[in-house]
Amino acid sequence: MNPTLVRWLQAPSIFVLLLWMIVPLSMTVYFSTIRYNLLYPERTGFIGLDNYRFFATDPSFGPALINTLILVGSVLVITIVLGLAISILIDRPFRGRGIARVMLISPFFIMPTVSALVWKNMLMDPNNGLFAAFSQALGLQPVEWLAQYPLFSIIVMVSWQWTPFAILIFMTSLQSQDQEQKEAATLDGAGFWSQFWNLTLPHLARPISIVLLIQMIFHLSIFAEIFVTTSGGPGVSSTNLTYLIYIQSQQAFDVGVASAGGVFAIILANIVALFLIRAVGKTLTV
Amino acid sequence: MTDRQRQIWIDRAAVTAAWIAALVFFFPIFWMVLTSFKTEGQAIQVPPLLIFEPTLENYLEIQERTNYAKFAMNSVVTAFGGTLLALLIAVPSAYAMAFNTTHRTKDVLMWMLSTKMLPAVGVMMPIYFLAQKFDLFDTRTLLVVIYAMMNLPIVMLILFNYFREIPKEILEASRMDGTSTFNEIRQIVLPLAWGGIASTALLSIILCWNEAFWSIVLTTTDASTLTAFVASFQAPEGLFWAKVSAVSTLACAPIVVFGWMAQKQLVQGLTFGAVK
Numbered sequence: 341m342n343p344t345l346v347r348w349l350q351a352p353s354i355f356v357l358l359l360w361m362i363v364p365l366s367m368t369v370y371f372s373t374i375r376y377n378l379l380y381p382e383r384t385g386f387i388g389l390d391n392y393r394f395f396a397t398d399p400s401f402g403p404a405l406i407n408t409l410i411l412v413g414s415v416l417v418i419t420i421v422l423g424l425a426i427s428i429l430i431d432r433p434f435r436g437r438g439i440a441r442v443m444l445i446s447p448f449f450i451m452p453t454v455s456a457l458v459w460k461n462m463l464m465d466p467n468n469g470l471f472a473a474f475s476q477a478l479g480l481q482p483v484e485w486l487a488q489y490p491l492f493s494i495i496v497m498v499s500w501q502w503t504p505f506a507i508l509i510f511m512t513s514l515q516s517q518d519q520e521q522k523e524a525a526t527l528d529g530a531g532f533w534s535q536f537w538n539l540t541l542p543h544l545a546r547p548i549s550i551v552l553l554i555q556m557i558f559h560l561s562i563f564a565e566i567f568v569t570t571s572g573g574p575g576v577s578s579t580n581l582t583y584l585i586y587i588q589s590q591q592a593f594d595v596g597v598a599s600a601g602g603v604f605a606i607i608l609a610n611i612v613a614l615f616l617i618r619a620v621g622k623t624l625t626v
Numbered sequence: 627m628t629d630r631q632r633q634i635w636i637d638r639a640a641v642t643a644a645w646i647a648a649l650v651f652f653f654p655i656f657w658m659v660l661t662s663f664k665t666e667g668q669a670i671q672v673p674p675l676l677i678f679e680p681t682l683e684n685y686l687e688i689q690e691r692t693n694y695a696k697f698a699m700n701s702v703v704t705a706f707g708g709t710l711l712a713l714l715i716a717v718p719s720a721y722a723m724a725f726n727t728t729h730r731t732k733d734v735l736m737w738m739l740s741t742k743m744l745p746a747v748g749v750m751m752p753i754y755f756l757a758q759k760f761d762l763f764d765t766r767t768l769l770v771v772i773y774a775m776m777n778l779p780i781v782m783l784i785l786f787n788y789f790r791e792i793p794k795e796i797l798e799a800s801r802m803d804g805t806s807t808f809n810e811i812r813q814i815v816l817p818l819a820w821g822g823i824a825s826t827a828l829l830s831i832i833l834c835w836n837e838a839f840w841s842i843v844l845t846t847t848d849a850s851t852l853t854a855f856v857a858s859f860q861a862p863e864g865l866f867w868a869k870v871s872a873v874s875t876l877a878c879a880p881i882v883v884f885g886w887m888a889q890k891q892l893v894q895g896l897t898f899g900a901v902k
Contacts, residue, residue: 613743
């Protein structure tokens with residue numbers, strides 16, 4: 341193929357992605373440095389870092405940042421540990437394994453708003469939910485999950501959706517594990533744990549790091565689950581950064597402050613992305 | 627107990643544990659589908675009903691009383707439209723990159739992936755602003771464009787990996803025969819890569835279909851997709867569990883099936899090609 345044609349074929353994808361990245365990004369940065377509130381259109385002008393100061397000193401900012409970290413951290417631990425355990429369980433053949441696998445990965449394909457509603461209503465509702473029915477059957481007081489433990493409830497929902505993702509990745513990766521090596525280890529009398537630490541875990545090291553990083557990217561911007569269930573409440577007890585920025589723009593109509601928050605979110609995501617890109621780059625053979 | 631007996635017990639315990647895990651994870655979905663066949667009264671009954679006479683009433687009512695069909699149509703149009711647009715841009719590019727790899731190709735692909743890292747909320751205000759400015763707010767066109775951009779990096783990467791697997795000798799042979807580039811793509815590359823393109827499309831459709839941030843933020847009524855429609859049931863007055871379940875079941879069923887079919891591509895796409 342001649343080089344000109346190659347360039348022309350590549351151009352569209354590079355061009356549109358460049359636009360998609362640079363235009364909104366520079367606008368966000370620009371908005372974040374000016375006075376821009378839809379309620380007060382007469383107030384304009386460059387204000388330097390005031391929006392950032394305002395966003396960072398907002399009493400909700402601290403809790404939102406902490407909630408974000410707790411949310412991401414807990415979901416990561418739960419999904420990786422459960423994902424590892426379950427994918428190892430279903431790695432060896434048994435009758436009906438195909439069905440069990442399909443059942444295990446299905447939650448990942450449920451749209452987030454549906455999953456949030458199912459958990460909120462049918463499972464966690466303190467009056468008519470299934471968990472409440474269990475509590476009552478045991479003679480206990482039903483728990484108001486979303487009011488009493490809002491962040492925990494969201495962690496449960498998100499883990500339910502993303503453990504299947506970890507299972508899917510680990511399961512695929514386990515299939516490429518060297519079986520002869522494992523058999524040899526068994527013959528040599530290596531037990532389950534010693535095989536796990538010395539063979540399986542090293543084999544899964546890369547998938548685990550990839551799963552970690554990808555989940556971090558997605559979980560930093562969890563939105564639908566909070567939007568549908570707790571709306572960030574009670575108070576700000578289940579507000580994460582994404583939701584806080586959303587509130588800032590939709591309820592306070594403050595484009596400037598929301599943009600400053602946006603820049604903050606971008607920086608946070610990019611710290612993670614840096615590591616992810618490096619990990620992925622190592623595996624891409626060109 | 628001999629070692630062999632012990633091993634058998636361990637195996638049995640492992641299989642049991644696997645099935646328990648499968649049942650626990652699948653249960654919410656099962657419960658949702660079950661609820662969709664109950665009457666509204668049965669749906670909120672305490673203790674919950676397991677055995678009842680199933681009814682199709684909810685499925686009929688959501689067709690009659692809500693705009694379910696409209697939202698479903700929006701989901702179909704935006705998911706397929708976004709995917710198609712992404713493929714139209716990505717196929718030629720990925721093809722050119724895969725068959726004319728230079729030292730920069732990897733950097734370009736990595737840069738493309740890095741655009742995926744931009745959190746949606748970080749660019750929410752500009753997109754909102756631009757949508758208003760170009761009169762695209764609450765239109766399917768807007769979502770199609772955004773979904774295409776959102777999935778383009780992943781689509782590029784998977785297609786690139788597929789095209790790389792096509793043996794170069796075949797292409798060289800056809801070039802000796804003087805085939806034009808256009809015919810080369812049409813007659814040789816596309817037929818060979820067809821499966822790869824189709825499964826890439828499947829992955830992209832799944833991601834578009836389940837997208838919830840943009841569809842909630844950028845639509846109000848006209849272009850709302852099923853994710854946004856389902857989100858509208860969050861209000862307390864909308865407590866129609868059986869009907870919500872019916873809507874949810876219809877909204878999720880096709881994508882769950884697609885998901886089962888596209889497992890391999892999903893793994894590749896979601897790990898940016900790092901796990902195959």
